[in-house]
Amino acid sequence: MEHLEHRDSMIMKLIYHPIFRIILSMVIVVSATGLIKSYITKPFFSSIIQSETLIKVFVTLLGTLVMTLTYYFFTKYYEKREVTELSFKSSFLELFGGFSLGLGVIALEFFLLFCIGNYKILDFEGFDLLTAPFTFLIGAAMLEELVFRGILYRILEQWKGTTVALIVSGVLFELPHLLNPNVAVIGSIGGIVFGLLMGIMFTYTKRIWLPFSFHLGWNLAQPIFGSNLTGLDQFGVLFKAEFSGSEIVTGSAMGIEDSIFSLITLIVLFIVFYLKSKKKKHLVSYRNVKGKVLED
Structure with missing residues (x-):
């Protein structure tokens, strides 16, 4: 027995x-x-x-x-x-706010490129981007957030604390993207920082809606303004655009994500949400979870 x-x-x-x-x-x-x-x-x-x-x-x-x-x-x-990470509490605010922030910061980057003479809109290409490609971006963003934040990051944070969860999930999040064409160094580093940002957004709200909606807004904004998305050009664009000047500023064939502007933006946002999470006492220390297997 x-x-x-x-x-x-x-x-x-x-x-x-x-x-x-x-x-x-x-x-x-x-x-x-x-x-x-x-x-x-x-x-x-x-x-x-x-x-x-x-x-x-x-x-x-x-x-x-x-x-x-x-x-x-x-x-x-x-x-x-209870699956609190899918709670509808504050979901509208987090969905709207995250999408607006993701779309807005990319739009700001293109505006800065325009101001310094490195970006010009040539033509309007039509609304095809906002049909099937947009829905694909919705599905892709939700899949990545459920897998990398809802599953990997959440369980790692409960098990090993916020710092370990951020590092491991951030690196693993970027690995599949390295298989995309036109991968570049700044963009790959930015991809890891993007994973860190999505993780700390999850820690800040303890829900999936903010990182999902920011992810969607960030991804959608790039082809809207004529950029490749993570090296891919399969989504089409809303505006046909011309880039000039150093690729460090404009991004390479990988897209605007390979721009130093994007990397700085992601770093700043990560610091902001890290400090906000710390202020709300949402950061999980390893010593506080050591020995635990399940939440609750």
């Missing part, structure tokens, strides 16, 4: 170990979303809609909803807790 109890105890420790929780949660959320998209939503909408653009819009939006619900219910029953 004691042997069986010991074995059951070891199994439970494994099942609820932070690393196992991170891996299993990621697999469930990503695979469930992919399977439903491939075998249910995409075939269904393809059978009733002829427009490829509308198919992509509906499939992506419904996929984002399914992904969020999968995260919610799996986390609720697996971790046996």
Whole structure:
């Protein structure tokens, strides 16, 4: 009997170990979303809609909803807790504020480039960016925030504290982006700092909405003003633009994210939200979580 109890105890420790929780949660959320998209939503909408653009819009939006619900219910029953990171408390303010901030700081960077003569709008390309590409950006931002902040960062912060969670999740967040074309040094460093910023935004609010909406606004603003996004040019642009001068200022083929302006912006925002989180006493010290496995 004691042997069986010991074995059951070891199994439970494994099942609820932070690393196992991170891996299993990621697999469930990503695979469930992919399977439903491939075998249910995409075939269904393809059978009733002829427009490829509308198919992509509906499939992506419904996929984002399914992904969020999968995260919610799996986390609720697996971790046996209220999923407060998806609480609707202050959600509108955080969604609106985060999106406006992400869009606004990128717009400010382009304005600065315009003022110093390194950026010029040549033509209006139409609103195609605001249909299927925009919905793709919604889905991509939510996927990355649920995986890297809702799962990886949150569990790491509970386990090892805020500092470790910031560093590990920031580096791991940037790794997949290194596979994109036109990757450059400043942009890659900026990608890590971006991951740090998303993490500290999560710590500040303890919810997913602020980092998600900032992420979306930041990503959308770049092709709006004619820039590649993380080295990719597949989204189209709202305005066709011309860049001139040093790539350190304007960004390389990677886009405005490779500009020193973007890097400075991200660093400043990280410091601001770090200090705000510290003031609210939301930072988690490793010594305060040492030995804990589950929240609550």
